[in-house]
Amino acid sequence: MTTTMYKPRWDVETMTPIERLAAYNRGEAVDRLPCVPIVGNTAARVIGAKISQFRGNGKLLARAHTEAYRLFRYDIIRIFTDLYTQAEAMGASVHYPDDETAYLAAPAITDVSEIDRLAPAEPERDGNLPHHLEALQRTLDAVGTEVTVTAALTCPFTNASFLIGAETLVRLTLRNPEAVHKLCEVSLETSLRYAKAILDAGGVPSLTDAMSSSTVISPRQFKEFSFPYLKRLIDYIHSRGKTVTLHICGKTNRIWDLMVEAGADCISIDNDADLLEAKEKVGHKVRLMGNVKPSETMLQGRPEDVREAVLQCIAQACDSPKGYIVASGCSLPTETPFANIHAMVDTVREVGWPIDPEVLRLPGVAAGR
Helix, strand or coil: CCCCCCCCHHHHHHHHHHHHHHHCCCCCCCCCCCCECCCCHHHHHCCCCCCCHHHHHHHHHHHHHHHHHHHHCCCCCEEECCHHHHHHCCCEEEEEECCCCCEEEEEECHHHCCCCCCCCCCCCCCHHHHHHHHHHHHHHHHHHCCCCCEEEEEEEHHHHHHCCCCCHHHHHHHCCHHHHHHHHHHHHHHHHHHHHHHHCCCEEEEEECCHHHCCCCCCHHHHHHHHHHHHHHHHHHHCCCCEEEEEECCCCCHHHHHHHHHCCCCCECCCCCCCCHHHHHCCCCCCCEEECCCHHHHCHHHCCHHHHHHHHHHHHHHHCCCCCCEECCCCCCCCCCCHHHHHHHHHHHHHHCCCCCCHCCCCCCCCCC
């Protein structure tokens, strides 16, 4: 099969993203399902920038995400470069390759005896947080009247792993639980301060908690060490009148109920998890979002592969009782072809709303049970 050349089909849309999500939330008529290919550093490619240029440059980061939105017309913007912004602001060392996503070079501390030296970050002053807030504000000023703008916020347990090292933190859950709680407490205070700054600017925190995955820790460890701090963070965001989308990477089916209990209004399902299973287990409690494979399909596939994957996800979850957002299973790899991002959103446009069941009865498309 030859590769299809996609031309964006914005002409079929009759609503802005904010209008679409508001109507969908109220159970009113919409022109299509919400769609969020989770664009991270792919935004750099939209403006021909290197990822390292985002460091300390809120203006450039805002330009990248604004132009990426204008190019693809998805439904939620997420200001993001890497998971380490809060930890770096608290003293962790982060390495910034010339044109690849940053990674943790060294944790903030190396021993539990140093925990009391840690202080919560000040978002308006420390590390790259002020530049991310600037990017958020500039993006809101540019397109905030038509699309929701969120800022990535790393949840307390995951941030704690960057403060002392992931392997060390997991060992401490067994050997020194008190130390883990102290690390999560100071991480929570940073998360709360950053959430406040995001909300004060007019944005919405987008929660990511990679280390809380059942691929890394057990559900029992999640309930003891991650859940209490996650719930307090979500409670605060709710107190400010905003809903919460929570993404936890990898396998999460054993903690879906706890994610809901923590207060998440929407859970982002990684491609390692089963979207149909999520609908059946918690779809009546929480909105679902996901889960087209970021690497195998979005990065390495063709537009035709993307279209089929999107149709499969829609077939499985479009009737989820609390609603469904078509999305990638996690942040897109930087080099994701633009044609594949267009293919994701255009397939959702093609399907429209209400959904014609015949569109989903194509070869290779697995419907929901």
